[in-house]
Amino acid sequence: MLLSGDPPRGRILSAMLATIVAVLAVAPFLFPSTRALAVAERIAILIVLTASYDMLLGYTGIVSFAHTMFFGMGAYGVAIALTRFGAGWGQVVIGALAGMLLAIVVAAIVGLLSLRVRAIFFAMITLAVASFAQILASTMRDWTGGEDGLTFEVPKTLTSAFRLGGGYNGNLVTYYLIFTVAAVLFLFLLRVVNSPMGRVLQAIRENEFRAEALGLRTLWYRTLAGAIAAAAASLAGSLLALQLRYTGPDATLSFSLMVDILLIVVIGGMGTLYGAIVGATIMTMAQYYLQPAMGGLANAFSGVPLMQAVLDPDRWLLWLGLLFIAIVYFFPTGIVGRLRTP
Amino acid sequence: MSIVLETRDLSVHFGGHVAVDGVSCAFDRGILTAIVGPNGAGKSTYFNLISGQLRATAGAVLLEGRDLTALSAPKRTQLGLGRAFQLTNLFPSLTVLENVRLAFQARLGPGLDFLTMAISHSELHDRAVACLERVKLQTRATFPAAALPHGDQRKLEVAILLALDPLVFMFDEPTAGMSVDEVPTILDLIEEIREQRDKTILLVEHKMEVVRRLADRVIVLHQGKLVADGAPAAVVASTIVQEAYLGVAHV
Ligand SMILES: Nc1ncnc2c1ncn2[C@@H]1O[C@H](COP(=O)(O)OP(=O)(O)OP(=O)(O)O)[C@@H](O)[C@H]1O
Ligand SMILES: [Mg+2]
Numbered sequence: 001m002l003l004s005g006d007p008p009r010g011r012i013l014s015a016m017l018a019t020i021v022a023v024l025a026v027a028p029f030l031f032p033s034t035r036a037l038a039v040a041e042r043i044a045i046l047i048v049l050t051a052s053y054d055m056l057l058g059y060t061g062i063v064s065f066a067h068t069m070f071f072g073m074g075a076y077g078v079a080i081a082l083t084r085f086g087a088g089w090g091q092v093v094i095g096a097l098a099g100m101l102l103a104i105v106v107a108a109i110v111g112l113l114s115l116r117v118r119a120i121f122f123a124m125i126t127l128a129v130a131s132f133a134q135i136l137a138s139t140m141r142d143w144t145g146g147e148d149g150l151t152f153e154v155p156k157t158l159t160s161a162f163r164l165g166g167g168y169n170g171n172l173v174t175y176y177l178i179f180t181v182a183a184v185l186f187l188f189l190l191r192v193v194n195s196p197m198g199r200v201l202q203a204i205r206e207n208e209f210r211a212e213a214l215g216l217r218t219l220w221y222r223t224l225a226g227a228i229a230a231a232a233a234s235l236a237g238s239l240l241a242l243q244l245r246y247t248g249p250d251a252t253l254s255f256s257l258m259v260d261i262l263l264i265v266v267i268g269g270m271g272t273l274y275g276a277i278v279g280a281t282i283m284t285m286a287q288y289y290l291q292p293a294m295g296g297l298a299n300a301f302s303g304v305p306l307m308q309a310v311l312d313p314d315r316w317l318l319w320l321g322l323l324f325i326a327i328v329y330f331f332p333t334g335i336v337g338r339l340r341t342p
Numbered sequence: 343m344s345i346v347l348e349t350r351d352l353s354v355h356f357g358g359h360v361a362v363d364g365v366s367c368a369f370d371r372g373i374l375t376a377i378v379g380p381n382g383a384g385k386s387t388y389f390n391l392i393s394g395q396l397r398a399t400a401g402a403v404l405l406e407g408r409d410l411t412a413l414s415a416p417k418r419t420q421l422g423l424g425r426a427f428q429l430t431n432l433f434p435s436l437t438v439l440e441n442v443r444l445a446f447q448a449r450l451g452p453g454l455d456f457l458t459m460a461i462s463h464s465e466l467h468d469r470a471v472a473c474l475e476r477v478k479l480q481t482r483a484t485f486p487a488a489a490l491p492h493g494d495q496r497k498l499e500v501a502i503l504l505a506l507d508p509l510v511f512m513f514d515e516p517t518a519g520m521s522v523d524e525v526p527t528i529l530d531l532i533e534e535i536r537e538q539r540d541k542t543i544l545l546v547e548h549k550m551e552v553v554r555r556l557a558d559r560v561i562v563l564h565q566g567k568l569v570a571d572g573a574p575a576a577v578v579a580s581t582i583v584q585e586a587y588l589g590v591a592h593v
Pocket of ligand 2: 387514
């Protein structure tokens with residue numbers, strides 16, 4: 001029931017997913033450092049963000065570049081509510097709901113625009129809309145703080161000033177808030193892709209012409225899928241705002257984040273949803289730990305000239321790129337696609 | 343007899359080429375009409391105009407007196423026009439069972455429901471299994487559609503149309519490219535639907551022995567025009583058909 005009749009299938013894959021989820025579930029007790037906790041939080045948030053994108057790309061075959069825009073709407077919703085009206089729980093809820101509502105409305109409008117346009121033009125439209133949102137966010141300084149973004153207070157329960165027993169504080173509350181909401185959203189998305197509507201999404205991906213000949217009005221299905229994905233991305237954005245206590249264009253709206261989402265979905269495995277869990281974990285770990293690990297290695301090889309140059313921490317992006325090329329080359333269907341038994 | 347489907351002066355042109363040219367024809371309930379004509383005569387295009395895959399340049403399509411001309415393909419399917427395609431048109435990486443289950447879901451189904459599990463709608467599943475048995479594909483249920491040999495894909499195409507259970511069945515060369523031992527399965531099925539005498543069947547078919555066996559009526563399209571209409575024996579023997587098919591090997 002919890003998995004919506006869609007278990008991971010495959011022993012290695014199940015073990016891998018169980019490990020990731022179990023570690024995330026107890027992360028604050030395994031890794032007390034704030035940095036490690038931030039990594040775990042980011043993984044949880046990215047899982048929701050990329051799983052909702054996989055519903056569009058992997059299940060429905062929709063290519064959109066506007067997903068970070070919806071992420072940003074949730075983040076700015078919470079940020080603006082907390083900045084303007086003070087650090088209360090009511091503001092968090094209202095900000096998150098307002099961001100989500102806006103995301104749903106904009107997604108529905110963009111979805112209905114796809115009525116007459118081919119996939120490539122639809123992708124272009126989303127690109128234009130996303131650029132427009134970026135410009136809005138950096139020019140409406142009074143509301144969004146412009147390029148600098150917004151820094152704000154969160155409810156006291158979520159801060160280190162809130163003392164729990166045993167040396168724990170509000171950071172633990174923040175973590176479990178993020179973890180729980182992310183888990184619920186992921187299970188919700190898993191339910192959606194395995195619902196009758198989810199089956200239609202796959203039919204659209206496979207052969208939209210035939211789906212229409214079955215009497216399915218694909219436009220409504222695509223639009224609903226877009227709205228659900230946007231709502232989930234927006235809620236993930238709200239979680240990010242609470243985690244960082246900051247929202248800015250680079251953190252939520254940037255195209256480099258959009259590229260990260262695409263990479264995560266492709267590396268994890270399109271059209272599997274579980275790929276988001278694996279992909280988000282690998283991506284975040286690489287981003288946080290590859291550079292320091294290389295620094296350590298470079299020091300170890302400090303006498304060897306070529307090795308030192310190759311392992312220079314400044315070249316970590318090169319190694320990240322090579323890692324991704326290797327994964328895509330050896331697992332064209334993604335890691336989950338590869339490990340899954342049919 | 344009651345008219346179920348009617349086309350009035352139905353035409354479409356692609357640039358300067360008129361593919362269907364002012365075809366007016368009415369189809370009665372319970373009657374199987376074979377549509378014959380040489381390659382490129384406009385038979386599939388006529389089907390596309392009726393079922394809405396293509397918009398007419400002029401003319402009208404009426405189903406039970408209702409003008410469908412402005413309606414989309416999905417809407418027309420919902421109103422009872424069911425289509426099987428000449429070029430196999432499936433959901434390739436979905437399973438055979440899922441291809442048929444989706445057709446049942448589209449007709450009976452839960453629509454935009456995104457909160458229940460598809461597998462919990464067991465009546466759709468059971469009907470899909472029964473439908474696959476009718477076309478003798480039950481042993482292939484879990485294969486991806488793309489993995490089936492050509493003949494089985496044609497059967498699946500027919501199974502999807504059976505699942506839609508429309509008022510008007512439109513078969514476009516359903517047995518083309520099938521091996522001889524597979525053909526009877528499909529022809530028996532079409533005959534079975536015809537014997538119910540409550541459905542209207544349109545069958546595009548090149549093989550004259552099939553036309554003689556199944557058709558109550560034959561119409562001939564030639565260069566987009568309706569050039570003959572009548573009882574099978576008379577039409578097949580007419581000079582116009584002999585001329586239209588002159589030199590075409592499979593007569
Ligand atoms: N979308 C299209 N654009 C341009 N021309 C088209 C299009 N569809 C069909 N035609 C042309 O219209 C004519 C009729 O084609 P159609 O497919 O209806 O023939 P048909 O009678 O079904 O032939 P066959 O027996 O080979 O299936 C052909 O000349 C074809 O090239
Ligand atoms: Mg044809």
